[in-house]
Amino acid sequence: MTSTPSVSWRDRVRVSVTATRTRMRSAVAGALDAVARESSDLRPATASRAIPALTPLDRARFGSTALLLVGSILLGFAAYLVIASPVTFLRDQALLREELRFELANSTAPVSQFESTGELLTPGQPVALLEIDAIDLSTVIVEGTDARALQSGPGHRRDTVMPGQVGASVIFGRQAAFGGPFSRLSELDEGDRIVVTTGQGRFVFTVAGVRTGQEALPDRPASDSTLTLVTATGIPYFAEDVLRVDAVLAGNAAEAGARAFGYSALPRDELAMASRFSTGSEVAIWALLLLAAVAAMPVMRRAWGRWQAWAVGVPTTVFLGFLLFRDLSTLLPNLT
Structure with a gap:
């Protein structure tokens, strides 16, 4: 009768570690494949959202905002x-x-x-x-x-x-x-x-x-x-x-x-x-600064709060508007 060779505890540990490593490698590889498939599925959708097409409502909003800005400056x-x-x-x-x-x-x-x-x-x-x-x-x-x-x-x-x-x-x-x-x-x-x-x-x-x-x-x-x-x-x-x-x-x-x-x-x-057309460059500078101040108002409101944004933004906007209109008036005939 043939006797079964005994397995030492070291061999049993070695076999267990090898099996564990194999299962971990398989799990990691499966996860990476899943992420890659998910990324490939999402990539076209992300690209399509990067430059959305303007709807008629978007165009109307843009036009009304531009008209409101021009009207405010003229007024x-x-x-x-x-x-x-x-x-x-x-x-x-x-x-x-x-x-x-x-x-x-x-x-x-x-x-x-x-x-x-x-x-x-x-x-x-x-x-x-x-x-x-x-x-x-x-x-x-x-x-x-x-x-x-x-x-x-x-x-x-x-x-x-x-x-x-x-x-x-x-x-x-x-x-x-x-x-x-x-x-x-x-x-x-x-x-x-x-x-x-x-x-x-x-x-x-x-x-x-x-x-x-x-x-x-x-x-x-x-x-x-x-x-x-x-x-x-x-x-x-x-x-x-x-x-x-x-x-x-x-x-x-x-x-x-x-x-x-x-x-x-x-x-x-x-x-x-x-x-006095020589003030044309000054008019352009004040206009850009005024637009920047108006655009910064929502940012200041989110960062500081409503009243703090008004306290800083309104005086700044009025001051820049005064400088813009002062130089803009020099483009009119000097006897006006």
């Missing part, structure tokens, strides 16, 4: 011109009046194209005080006639002499926006008085005539000094033509100051009805 710009621009004009005039009063008291008010230091006058700097009792106007005249300078008040065209000096002086002023200081200029009649105070004294002019467009100069008394006030005609904020009021000095003219350039060197954006 905000209109509100800026009608409500905010007069406020900024009054603020600027108050500051300019104090500055001009100080310079007149100290005999440092400019009387030529140059500062006392020998540098050209800075556009927007106060140079004179204009008073017309017939239309209840009292306003500070600034240097320069581009759209930005005329936001603060009527502007002296830089290629002409100062009011009251020997020669012709030209003053531009807005018809409607930024306080519309020259809105009633068409009401002036021949013989009305215009008083201008500069660093050389007080000068009284008499209106010789009012003309529009390319009408010829009116007959006027001989004078060494003339003054022309220029603004726009037509519906407010929609300039159509140019209105000019011609006046002559009633007394003696002052000596003209030194001049660095004439009409041929005057920038085009300082001519009548010109726009």
Whole structure:
């Protein structure tokens, strides 16, 4: 009778470990195959969801959002011109009046194209005080006639002499926006008085005539000094033509100051009805920042909460909108 060979405990352990390893390898391989099959099944669906087709409802929502954004910008710009621009004009005039009063008291008010230091006058700097009792106007005249300078008040065209000096002086002023200081200029009649105070004294002019467009100069008394006030005609904020009021000095003219350039060197954006297109890049920058601030509002709301997002987002949006509309208004004709 043949005896069965005995199996040691080491052999039994070795066989058990080998079997366990085999079962684990099979299980892992089966799991990997299942994952691979599931991934291959999901991949087409994921790819199809990456760029979904726009439904008619999506297109309608996109169009309505774009129209709402454009409408909000246009409405905000209109509100800026009608409500905010007069406020900024009054603020600027108050500051300019104090500055001009100080310079007149100290005999440092400019009387030529140059500062006392020998540098050209800075556009927007106060140079004179204009008073017309017939239309209840009292306003500070600034240097320069581009759209930005005329936001603060009527502007002296830089290629002409100062009011009251020997020669012709030209003053531009807005018809409607930024306080519309020259809105009633068409009401002036021949013989009305215009008083201008500069660093050389007080000068009284008499209106010789009012003309529009390319009408010829009116007959006027001989004078060494003339003054022309220029603004726009037509519906407010929609300039159509140019209105000019011609006046002559009633007394003696002052000596003209030194001049660095004439009409041929005057920038085009300082001519009548010109726009300041050089601010186009600034308008683009403020517009992008405003859009970014509006887009960030939902993100801030999820991160900080509703009221915190409003507390930060609304002032930022209003401030950026103000800067955008301020520069956007310079693209309109400077006499608007």
